[in-house]
Amino acid sequence: MSEQGVSVPSEALPAGRALRRPRAGAKTEVAVQLLSPLALLAVWEITARAGYIDQRFYPAPSSIVQAFWDAVTTGVLLHHLKITLGRLALGTLIGGVPAVLLGLAMGLSRWLRLALDPIIAATYPLPKSALFPLLLLIFGLGEGSKVAMVAIGVFYLAVTNSMEGVLAINPVYLDVAKTFGARRLDVVRTVALPGALPLVLAGLRLGVGTGLILGVLAEMLGARDGLGYLLWSAWQTFSVSSLYAVLFVTAVLGFVSVKVVDILRRWLVPWQSGSRN
Amino acid sequence: MAGTGGTTSTGATGTQFALRVDAVSKRFRQGQRELLALDNVSFDIEVGRFLVIVGPSGCGKTTLLRILAGLERQDEGQIWIRPNADGHPAAAMVFQEQSVFPWMTVRDNVAYGLALRGVGRRERFREAERWIRSVGLEGFERAYPHQLSGGMKQRVSIARAFAVDPDVLLMDEPFSALDEQTRTILQQEVSSLSEQQHKTVIFVTHSIDEAITLGDEVLVMTHRPGRVKRLISIPFARPRDVVGVRANPRYGELYEEIWQLIAEEVQQGPREE
Numbered sequence A: 001m002s003e004q005g006v007s008v009p010s011e012a013l014p015a016g017r018a019l020r021r022p023r024a025g026a027k028t029e030v031a032v033q034l035l036s037p038l039a040l041l042a043v044w045e046i047t048a049r050a051g052y053i054d055q056r057f058y059p060a061p062s063s064i065v066q067a068f069w070d071a072v073t074t075g076v077l078l079h080h081l082k083i084t085l086g087r088l089a090l091g092t093l094i095g096g097v098p099a100v101l102l103g104l105a106m107g108l109s110r111w112l113r114l115a116l117d118p119i120i121a122a123t124y125p126l127p128k129s130a131l132f133p134l135l136l137l138i139f140g141l142g143e144g145s146k147v148a149m150v151a152i153g154v155f156y157l158a159v160t161n162s163m164e165g166v167l168a169i170n171p172v173y174l175d176v177a178k179t180f181g182a183r184r185l186d187v188v189r190t191v192a193l194p195g196a197l198p199l200v201l202a203g204l205r206l207g208v209g210t211g212l213i214l215g216v217l218a219e220m221l222g223a224r225d226g227l228g229y230l231l232w233s234a235w236q237t238f239s240v241s242s243l244y245a246v247l248f249v250t251a252v253l254g255f256v257s258v259k260v261v262d263i264l265r266r267w268l269v270p271w272q273s274g275s276r277n
Numbered sequence B: 001m002a003g004t005g006g007t008t009s010t011g012a013t014g015t016q017f018a019l020r021v022d023a024v025s026k027r028f029r030q031g032q033r034e035l036l037a038l039d040n041v042s043f044d045i046e047v048g049r050f051l052v053i054v055g056p057s058g059c060g061k062t063t064l065l066r067i068l069a070g071l072e073r074q075d076e077g078q079i080w081i082r083p084n085a086d087g088h089p090a091a092a093m094v095f096q097e098q099s100v101f102p103w104m105t106v107r108d109n110v111a112y113g114l115a116l117r118g119v120g121r122r123e124r125f126r127e128a129e130r131w132i133r134s135v136g137l138e139g140f141e142r143a144y145p146h147q148l149s150g151g152m153k154q155r156v157s158i159a160r161a162f163a164v165d166p167d168v169l170l171m172d173e174p175f176s177a178l179d180e181q182t183r184t185i186l187q188q189e190v191s192s193l194s195e196q197q198h199k200t201v202i203f204v205t206h207s208i209d210e211a212i213t214l215g216d217e218v219l220v221m222t223h224r225p226g227r228v229k230r231l232i233s234i235p236f237a238r239p240r241d242v243v244g245v246r247a248n249p250r251y252g253e254l255y256e257e258i259w260q261l262i263a264e265e266v267q268q269g270p271r272e273e
């Protein structure tokens, strides 16, 4: 009686075909991508004005735009954005450059790897935010502690990815170099550096993101300026619309800084197809 | 033909040797065990000859080429390669796997060996472009490897090896990953180029057909540990039409003979040390 035999459910075929339905046109796809956030904003605006959601926590988008516009026209937003941007850039430079150099050196030298990998591995899991009090102690309330926070965020991701970048190089490329008579420095120049570059930049990309998180956090906890400070003071004065406006700007800054690394990557790594994105 | 020691460069009849392999053995450690990959391998090749090596998988063909290329050291025995006038590495290798640098354009890849020798930009690019033309890749000088098909990448590898004008070319199953048409075309190109340029070639393959088509001699190796089982002369004159050769009545006999030798080895399996 039981139907345990092998059978193909007849619905399987149409379902399989449905999966392979030709993709909608590119224009339709773009339209959907643009319309869905706009629709969300519209619903938000309407429900906020109608009093269905609490305007104290979720002010209507129009009032956020107003707050944003006020902050722009008074120059306040730009002032603080510039400061955060400066800290992010300086921290990325201070953390990223030594990290890339050290990571590459660790990838190339087994001894350096043996010596330093345990230290990095042991300190890596520590939440970097927990270091801020210590950094305040060391660098004081000035610029140093904030920049150091960004630098630490960039450093760890850049150092580990740069090292992995060298280690991930297919050994056949080293063999090729050797059979053509490459000396050690030639190998570094023609194989190790270019071979590691894709992962180096991937590390920087992640590092800049983390650096921004830590930088803004540091500004909230101990600064008199910057986007983090602006966020915090918006909370303290309960100007919720400004809070949203600054959040938006911070998100844009994160997006743009990652894009900058992407542009750098397209320029430095022209041999990787545009297959990503 | 099998070498009997000594490091002379000239045979009894005055022939010039390009390379001599004399009683070479190689062991690998695999965990606790030692694995004998090559056992007392000896052979010589005269200048300009095309030697094809066939043998069961794992018999040490790649290991032998890597020793000849200086990437690995034998545990016993000696190799001798005719020194060239300019003191550069005498042998260039085309690898079994994809080995074109992804971060260099086709032209930079082909010019790589010359760049390492300090040849100026203008001159090495001129030389590279000549070889790119020889392997039929004109128009792709500035392309990156990801823009090329598998067959085109292998052409780049071949051009890169020829560009340094090596006396000896070591080729490890260079066409095994290619489709049949591309393989036939590249076989013809390598056969013609090595003939024109008077290169000595050691070419590893699993294809008996390829061995007969290309080789002046075919060296059949035993199952692991790799030894020389038989050296067979291919009597076809060169330059050779790699397709036409298959119609030769001797082709079938040679195929049969080599197939028998390999089949014996494959049936026997690896010998335990």
Ligand SMILES: Nc1ncnc2c1ncn2[C@@H]1O[C@H](COP(=O)(O)OP(=O)(O)OP(=O)(O)O)[C@@H](O)[C@H]1O
Binding pocket: B028, B029, B030, B035, B037, B056, B057, B058, B059, B060, B061, B062, B063, B064, B224
């Ligand atoms: N670096 C290594 N370490 C340990 N064992 C190795 C190493 N290289 C090769 N071997 C072993 O030596 C033997 C010969 O390997 P080799 O790659 O030379 O074989 P092959 O004849 O080229 O095989 P194939 O036809 O499959 O390419 C194999 O058993 C392999 O496992």
Ligand SMILES: [Mg+2]
Binding pocket: B061, B062, B063, B096, B172
């Ligand atoms: Mg092999």
